[in-house]
Amino acid sequence: MRWTLAGLALPLLLAHCADASDSGAVPAAGAGGTPVAQSGSAGALAGAGELGGAPTGGGGAAGSSTQDAGRGGDSTAGAAEGGAGAAGGARAGAGAGAGGELLGAAGNGECDVQLASFTNPSAAHVSVCSLISYPMNPPVYGDHYPVWAAYKSYPFAVPLGFLVHDLEHGAIVLLYNCPEGCADEVTAAQTWIDALPADPRCTDDVKHQVVISPDPSLPTRWAAISWGHSLSAACFLPSAFRSFYDANLAHGGEDTCANGEDIAADACP
Secondary structure (H helix, E strand, O other): OHHHHHHHHHHHHHHHHHHHHHOOOEOOOOOOOOOOEOOHHHHHHHHHHHHOOOOOOOOOOOOOOOOOOOOOOOOOOOOOOOOHHHHHHHHHHHOOOOOOEEEEEEEEOHHHEEEEEEEOOOOOEOOOOOOOOOOOOOOOOOOEOOOOEOOOEOOOOOOHHHHHHHHHOOOEEEEEOOOOOOHHHHHHHHHHHHOOOOOOOOOOOOOOOEEEEEOOOOOOOEEEEEOOEEEEEOOOOHHHHHHHHHHHOOOOOOOOOOOOEOOOOOOOO
């Protein structure tokens, strides 16, 4: 009898789930692209699948399991608490913009970590220091300068046109926006970078294909970006950033790790 009742209830449950998932779509944002933010479990699953985190569900307590995203990282970036996955999908969808499609977003309640993935990357070289409008913030692809930034930590905001070129080469870029200052978090981020294993892809003068720079236009306190993917967070959480690094390093349109140019503070006055 239990089996018979379960068999009768299953079609009703599936129909209910189909209706619920259909109601969570966020309309396309920006011109020329088809950004789609998936909310709830659909959006979280898509984002986690792309970036190596654990599938999550929105609207209630999420699963607590995590999985390693790559080379030994301690992954917590795919876990969500409450409706963080849904909220992240909505926020990212609003900034997807032209030329791309948001695959989904997954969240982590600690530091409000949000992951987003985009497809259909566009890229063209434009004149150094020319103004560029990116279809998402932080940018994960788009037009960029023909020069890329050296892999180092900058105490000033490096123009994004240089950094997006780094992403195209497979680099990971860390950005932060702390108007009141966050020297302790920046020091923690630098310690984290210094502890990364040497990248065998790189030339002798490059140990890690990582750039860190402040960015006053960043809508969150911290972010990590790669070609097609982003992590946004309210604080620097080493385990989440390591998972993102492991999952997305060397996935640019051009896999090369020669050093770039040491960008000066007045490079684009």
